[in-house]
Each structure stands twice: as structure tokens, then as C-alpha cells.
Amino acid sequence: MSAPEISPFPLVELHAVSNAHNEWVALTFALSPDAGDAFQATLALLKTPDVFAALAPMDCILPVPNPQLLELSHLETLPSNRVILRVPAAACADVAVQRKLSSYADAGYHIMIDGVTEGSTATMCGARSLMTDAAMSLPPVLALVAQPGPHLAMGMRSEERIAECAKAGFSWFAGDFALHPAQDGNAGDGTSRKRLLALLGLLARDADSRELEVLLKQDPALAYHLLKLVNSAAFALSSPIHSFGQAINVLGRRQLQRWLQLLLYARQQDDGLANPLLPLAAVRASMMEGLAKALDWDRDQQDMAFVAGVFSLLDVLLAMPMTEIVAALSLDLDVVMALLDRAGPLGDLLKLVEHHDSASLEQAGISHEAYWEAQLQAYHWAIQVSRNI
Incomplete structure (x- = not known):
């Protein structure tokens, strides 16, 4: 995957993802804006010795902002059972991207759509999950039921909102709700x-x-x-x-x-x-x-x-x-x-x-x-x- 020149070691912030019992289940990787291609920058981080062992048993949600540039060779060093590829909904409208992502899903990699796609686009990409900012509004019901999940609700600021999103079909949650307890x-x-x-x-x-x-x-x-x-x-x-x-x-x-x-x-x-x-x-x-x-x-x-x-x-x-x-x-x-x-x-x-x-x-x-x-x-x-x- 070609990418702009990035700093020798990218700056990242990990964010925990919890289930409805407040137990951590996954971690998202958020790269700084100057990191260049976010996926390439994440690959540099994942070369840290024993990184997946250190974060076990958490799934790792990796940003793939340009899925059209993604190649299977980039994924070969990553454990498919622990990696979730987060791709923007807008990029999934491209038929070539749909075919590529679907083939990677067939190879065992988990695809998560960042945002809501139209029609059957998410299914055509082989996606199993959706993530969206659900702080204020919820996506259409059909967007959630079309894939098995787990679906990730971002922007959670209270456990009350988590409960509302859980009823809507989300089972993973992220946000600063821990800092705003009842x-x-x-x-x-x-x-x-x-x-x-x-x-x-x-x-x-x-x-x-x-x-x-x-x-x-x-x-x-x-x-x-x-x-x-x-x-x-x-x-x-x-x-x-x-x-x-x-x-x-x-x-x-x-x-x-x-x-x-x-x-x-x-x-x-x-x-x-x-x-x-x-x-x-x-x-x-x-x-x-x-x-x-x-x-x-x-x-x-x-x-x-x-x-x-x-x-x-x-x-x-x-x-x-x-x-x-x-x-x-x-x-x-x-x-x-x-x-x-x-x-x-x-x-x-x-x-x-x-x-x-x-x-x-x-x-x-x-x-x-x-x-x-x-x-x-x-x-x-x-x-x-x-x-x-």
C-alpha cells in the first residue's frame, strides 16, 4: 500500500471497547492526523515484539481509510482471528473495493464498516459489523440486522445511552461513559x-x-x-x-x-x-x-x-x-x-x-x-x- 511519508514511529492512542457488562472486548487504534496512511502507520506499531500477546485476548480494530490500496500481503503477518479491519462506508460504494474486501472476509478477516452504507453494500463487502457514532441518533434498524455483528456504538457518555443502544442492536460500546457514572x-x-x-x-x-x-x-x-x-x-x-x-x-x-x-x-x-x-x-x-x-x-x-x-x-x-x-x-x-x-x-x-x-x-x-x-x-x-x- 503506497502512502505519504510518515514519521519514523507513528503516534497512536488506544481506546477500549466494552460489552454490555462493562468488560473490555476490543481496542481501537486512533492515529494522529500527521501519521500519513493510517493502516501503514498501524502496521509499524504492530511490529512491536509480542504486541498481540500483550493485548490478548482483545480484538484489535485497525483503521483502513483507503481499502482500495489494501493488499492481502499487508495482512499476512496479522492474526485473522484477532484483527478487525475498519473501512469507511463511503469507500464501500466502489465495486472493486467490495470484491476485494469480500475476498479478504472469505480468507477469515473481519470487516467492520465505519458508518452506514446504502442497500446491500455492506453485505457485498463481506462485512459482519457496523460502527457508528450513536451519541445522539441511531442508524436505521435494517443497517444493523443485515449483518450478524457485533456492532459498535461510539460516543457513549452514559450507561443509560448504552442501554438504549443495546436495545437497538449494538453489543459493543466505546466512549467516555466511565467518567460520567450515575x-x-x-x-x-x-x-x-x-x-x-x-x-x-x-x-x-x-x-x-x-x-x-x-x-x-x-x-x-x-x-x-x-x-x-x-x-x-x-x-x-x-x-x-x-x-x-x-x-x-x-x-x-x-x-x-x-x-x-x-x-x-x-x-x-x-x-x-x-x-x-x-x-x-x-x-x-x-x-x-x-x-x-x-x-x-x-x-x-x-x-x-x-x-x-x-x-x-x-x-x-x-x-x-x-x-x-x-x-x-x-x-x-x-x-x-x-x-x-x-x-x-x-x-x-x-x-x-x-x-x-x-x-x-x-x-x-x-x-x-x-x-x-x-x-x-x-x-x-x-x-x-x-x-x-
């Missing part, structure tokens, strides 16, 4: 919030294990998730762990702090669904740590970067102003500045994790490749966290 769950309960803040305070000041154990016993949900975690395949222990004291000893102080910070997000919502903030917090924490490492920060600074990342969503989780949360905790000043004002070195790093572009990365002294490596590792870890908690 404010009637457990986080709004004053007793629960007080207990969580107390636990966070103990973690922040590296409290004695016995103090942690007392609070854990007061929070059955958190205690359950901790014991479930240490008995999971992630730790592969020869004998099961039955007590909090054993769990604390197995994990070690540093790992205990990290896992408990994430476990705060693991509590179920009133509807029984997984909390979508959990993997998002894991991504932020891991990316912050990875970028700090790329900048040659020392171990303590890397740990603070992790804390800033994982705590950056506490205001959403607890439905409280971040100023009140920070006031209740004994945090390092650099972490406080980052959480309240996105200021200081940690604040600058947190802004890069929340939104990045080539200019901001260059100013921070972080290469595109280093950013991709940190992002890849962060999503790998978030996937593992979600599967083990």
Missing part, C-alpha cells in the same frame, strides 16, 4: 466514602499492616476482592490464602499498596456490572509509571507517578471534589499539585496521559516510541487487572 451508587454513601478515605490515608502514610487489616474487615466487598486477587492465577500459589494477614504477607508492602489502590475501583455497581473505572485507573497508573521510567526518574518518583495516576479518578469514583479527597489524605506535595491543578512534573505527566500530541511529547522529552511502549504496557496490565479482580 451518582446513586455505593460511592455516594457517606459511611462507605469515609471508610475508603481512611484506608487511602493509611496507605498514603505506609501504615502498619494490622491497621489495614482492621479496616479491610469493615469492608466486605474490598476484603473479598483482595482474597480473590491473591488466590488468582496471577500469583499461582501452591496453597490458598484465607486471611488478610496472609494476603498482606504474600503481596508485600509495595504491591499491597498498589493493588489496594486499584481494588477501590473494583466494587460492583448497584446493577451488578463491573465498574468501568477500574481498567481506566489501571491504565493511567501504569502509563504514569512507564513514562516516569522513560524519563529516568528514580524509583520513588516512579511510585509517586503511579499514585497520581491511580488517584486521578477518585473524584469520579467517590463523587466528591478532589480538594476534599486530598485534604483527607497525607499525600506528597507533588502528587497533590498534580491531582488538584495538573501542575508540577507529575501534573505535566498526567496531562500527557489524559491528552497528548506530538508537540507536548516533544516538549516533555518523550519519543513517540517511548509513549507507545508505555501505553502498550499499560493496556496489557489493565487487561490483566480486569481479568484477575
Whole structure:
């Protein structure tokens, strides 16, 4: 596939796709506008060693803006059972494109149409799925029932909208709905919030294990998730762990702090669904740590970067102003500045994790490749966290 000249290493942003249970099922690759041909740029990223293993078992939705230039040789190194080719609806009107895509579908590659096509065009392309921005309006019913799916609704800003789209025939969803939860769950309960803040305070000041154990016993949900975690395949222990004291000893102080910070997000919502903030917090924490490492920060600074990342969503989780949360905790000043004002070195790093572009990365002294490596590792870890908690 011919393409304009692109940067040596393209800049990409991964976006999670969830099912109706808030479980991650796929990842979309969003390339920066200056990446040249988006598919060729994605191929460069997929040459990262063990990239599909790192993102397993997620499907990878790859942009193919110019399907007329796509050749089977470009796909030979990609696992057909894990790759979904996203092609724009407008390009599918070309009969030659329809034949080409249909032949690739016959070879086992999954075709997803980005937008709504006319008539039987999607079927002629061998497409199984449709993706569309469903934030405000839904596509015609026939556009969804004509293909088996799964169909992807983009632009989801609330779980209520996800429910509406699910009724319409969508089963995959993407958007920032995790950042806009309904404010009637457990986080709004004053007793629960007080207990969580107390636990966070103990973690922040590296409290004695016995103090942690007392609070854990007061929070059955958190205690359950901790014991479930240490008995999971992630730790592969020869004998099961039955007590909090054993769990604390197995994990070690540093790992205990990290896992408990994430476990705060693991509590179920009133509807029984997984909390979508959990993997998002894991991504932020891991990316912050990875970028700090790329900048040659020392171990303590890397740990603070992790804390800033994982705590950056506490205001959403607890439905409280971040100023009140920070006031209740004994945090390092650099972490406080980052959480309240996105200021200081940690604040600058947190802004890069929340939104990045080539200019901001260059100013921070972080290469595109280093950013991709940190992002890849962060999503790998978030996937593992979600599967083990």
C-alpha cells in the first residue's frame, strides 16, 4: 500500500471497547492526523515484539481509510482471528473495493464498516459489523440486522445511552461513559466514602499492616476482592490464602499498596456490572509509571507517578471534589499539585496521559516510541487487572 511519508514511529492512542457488562472486548487504534496512511502507520506499531500477546485476548480494530490500496500481503503477518479491519462506508460504494474486501472476509478477516452504507453494500463487502457514532441518533434498524455483528456504538457518555443502544442492536460500546457514572451508587454513601478515605490515608502514610487489616474487615466487598486477587492465577500459589494477614504477607508492602489502590475501583455497581473505572485507573497508573521510567526518574518518583495516576479518578469514583479527597489524605506535595491543578512534573505527566500530541511529547522529552511502549504496557496490565479482580 503506497502512502505519504510518515514519521519514523507513528503516534497512536488506544481506546477500549466494552460489552454490555462493562468488560473490555476490543481496542481501537486512533492515529494522529500527521501519521500519513493510517493502516501503514498501524502496521509499524504492530511490529512491536509480542504486541498481540500483550493485548490478548482483545480484538484489535485497525483503521483502513483507503481499502482500495489494501493488499492481502499487508495482512499476512496479522492474526485473522484477532484483527478487525475498519473501512469507511463511503469507500464501500466502489465495486472493486467490495470484491476485494469480500475476498479478504472469505480468507477469515473481519470487516467492520465505519458508518452506514446504502442497500446491500455492506453485505457485498463481506462485512459482519457496523460502527457508528450513536451519541445522539441511531442508524436505521435494517443497517444493523443485515449483518450478524457485533456492532459498535461510539460516543457513549452514559450507561443509560448504552442501554438504549443495546436495545437497538449494538453489543459493543466505546466512549467516555466511565467518567460520567450515575451518582446513586455505593460511592455516594457517606459511611462507605469515609471508610475508603481512611484506608487511602493509611496507605498514603505506609501504615502498619494490622491497621489495614482492621479496616479491610469493615469492608466486605474490598476484603473479598483482595482474597480473590491473591488466590488468582496471577500469583499461582501452591496453597490458598484465607486471611488478610496472609494476603498482606504474600503481596508485600509495595504491591499491597498498589493493588489496594486499584481494588477501590473494583466494587460492583448497584446493577451488578463491573465498574468501568477500574481498567481506566489501571491504565493511567501504569502509563504514569512507564513514562516516569522513560524519563529516568528514580524509583520513588516512579511510585509517586503511579499514585497520581491511580488517584486521578477518585473524584469520579467517590463523587466528591478532589480538594476534599486530598485534604483527607497525607499525600506528597507533588502528587497533590498534580491531582488538584495538573501542575508540577507529575501534573505535566498526567496531562500527557489524559491528552497528548506530538508537540507536548516533544516538549516533555518523550519519543513517540517511548509513549507507545508505555501505553502498550499499560493496556496489557489493565487487561490483566480486569481479568484477575
